[in-house]
Amino acid sequence: GAVVSQHPSWVICKSGTSVKIECRSLDFQATTMFWYRQFPKQSLMLMATSNEGSKATYEQGVEKDKFLINHASLTLSTLTVTSAHPEDSSFYICSARSGSLGGETQYFGPGTRLLVL
Amino acid sequence: RKEVEQDPGPFNVPEGATVAFNCTYSNSASQSFFWYRQDCRKEPKLLMSVYSSGNEDGRFTAQLNRASQYISLLIRDSKLSDSATYLCVVNRRGGADGLTFGKGTHLIIQP
Numbered sequence: 644g645a646v647v648s649q650h651p652s653w654v655i656c657k658s659g660t661s662v663k664i665e666c667r668s669l670d671f672q673a674t675t676m677f678w679y680r681q682f683p684k685q686s687l688m689l690m691a692t693s694n695e696g697s698k699a700t701y702e703q704g705v706e707k708d709k710f711l712i713n714h715a716s717l718t719l720s721t722l723t724v725t726s727a728h729p730e731d732s733s734f735y736i737c738s739a740r741s742g743s744l745g746g747e748t749q750y751f752g753p754g755t756r757l758l759v760l
Numbered sequence: 761r762k763e764v765e766q767d768p769g770p771f772n773v774p775e776g777a778t779v780a781f782n783c784t785y786s787n788s789a790s791q792s793f794f795w796y797r798q799d800c801r802k803e804p805k806l807l808m809s810v811y812s813s814g815n816e817d818g819r820f821t822a823q824l825n826r827a828s829q830y831i832s833l834l835i836r837d838s839k840l841s842d843s844a845t846y847l848c849v850v851n852r853r854g855g856a857d858g859l860t861f862g863k864g865t866h867l868i869i870q871p
């Protein structure tokens with residue numbers, strides 16, 4: 644149980660395009676989803692916290708107008724990287740949390756590798 | 761000062777040896793502590809939570825010292841499959857907050 648999927652697993656796009664990444668909790672309802680990114684040889688960094696039906700809370704330094712987050716249901720959150728540029732190339736990982744599964748454990752998706760040319 | 765600091769390694773250890781990793785965190789208000797494992801180009805996977813009383817899961821033992829803001833992980837009888845990056849992770853406000861990750865310690869178990 645507690646499986647989180649992400650789609651796509653990798654994407655290559657041209658500079659200036661927008662990319663949407665989906666994060667789904669497959670067998671549980673995620674009251675909270677988190678979005679992280681990881682640059683090569685760096686730690687995972689929290690980008691934003693998303694609660695179903697409300698606006699996401701962004702970490703300092705993360706542009707909310709560039710990284711659009713929608714958490715429309717208890718099983719789906721999307722991250723849209725708008726007008727992507729090469730410096731946005733990174734490994735984007737979501738996690739989902741459900742209190743009903745016990746405690747504060749976050750279950751991670753497999754990640755999405757974004758390469759902006 | 762970084763929120764979570766770890767020695768990046770790499771630690772090169774022969775199979776069967778015991779290896780220990782340490783981590784320090786800066787936020788004294790931190791509430792929950794974890795060790796995650798991350799394999800190359802994969803997502804992190806929870807290895808174990810860390811409690812003040814210390815806890816053990818098979819070959820893995822974790823310790824937390826709140827006074828020193830220090831977390832440790834001990835791996836006994838290391839296996840080749842233990843080769844990975846071990847991430848020290850802190851949750852500032854319990855489950856309500858996202859996780860703060862260290863950069864990780866790279867472990868290589870050699871045959």
